Amino acid sequence: MLNFLAMSIVLGIETTCDETAASVVVDGKKILSNVVYSQIETHREYGGVFPELACRKHADELIPIIDEAIRLAGVEKSDIELISVAARPGLMGALLIGLSTAKALSYSWKIPYVGVNHIEAHLYAAMMSVDNPPLPAIGLIVSGGHTSLLKIKALGEYEWLGNTLDDAVGEAFDKTARLLGLPYPGGPEIEKLARLGDPKAVPFKPGRMKEKPLHFSFSGLKTQVLYAMAKNPKNEDVAASFQETALNDLVNKALLALKTYSLNAIYIGGGVSNNRRLRELFEEKKPPGVQVFWPANGLSLDNAAMIAGLGYHVYQSKGCGDPYDLTPMPTNKLLF
Secondary structure, three states, X not given: OOOHHHOOEXXXXXXOOOEEEEEEEEOXXXXXXXXXXXXXXXXXXXXXXXXXXXXXXXXXHHHHXXXXXXXXXXXXXXXXXXXXXXXXXXXXXXXXXXXXXXXXXXXXXXXXXEEEXXXXXXXXXXXXXXXXXXXXXXXXXXXXXXXXEEEEEEOOEEEEEEEEXXXXXXXXXXXXXXXXXOOOOHHHHHHHHHOOXXXXXXXXXXXXXXXXXXXXXXXXXXXXXXXXXXXXXXXXXHXXXXXXXXXXXXXXXXHHHHHHOOOOEEEEEOHHHHOHHHHHHHHHHOOOOOEEEOOOXXXXXXXXXXXXXXXXXXXXXXXXXXXXXXXXXXXXXXXX
């Protein structure tokens, strides 16, 4: 029987949305390979992710991507000791493909597997390169599907503080980009255009929820963009003002959570953490002594290295793999 205390080489599988990814990670930290097949070109003509096409691509590409990850890692299939797969949340069909593949490989290779939380993995991505990451801390998730604030008490132990009540921030960027006639994905396009504009040109207001100061709302900001376009012919000013308002909202609420709970560290995960202006704002606004941790290069967007890394710790905590009747969970319900 495998000694879980000695387990180190983990294969990670990520298929929650439109990236097909596999990775080999040692001891939850050392990345031997991290292969991502992006479907951006497939979905660009639709202005967003087309779920059926995403699932077809996963089915076609996942096994070759796994083989490539193992080859690049310089290990053999027989060296893999654990399989970690994103089992929630995400597109139901996409989750099923990843989870079914993990189960099949687990059974065939006679090794355990664990299903992990994709959102928790985004937070872990900011911890992977940190020795003895300071905890407790605040966690901020900023992606196309999720915008959330959490208190990280310990790895695997969280307190929910705030969530978006409508659009996630990445979704708001994509929808605003569409209004401005920019291609998908919208986040990088708006960031690029915003560099040419005046962030103070349009007085946008962030969403506010009475008695819920740590919650987010971006649908109203998107509507403000629609009206502003009729009055301001300079798309670069609209883009810059939108970006500045949305990102300041993220920073201000994260720092409010930090102050409320008397903490001094923030971990930020998700694709929007790639935004250069977001990183600048945290540096400008964070109080002295506060540490802000970001995912290493290549770990902000959906990837399997964060899945493998988190899976190592999940298995160490449980001491066993998951049963073969584990089912995927597409929504945020019972997130942690």
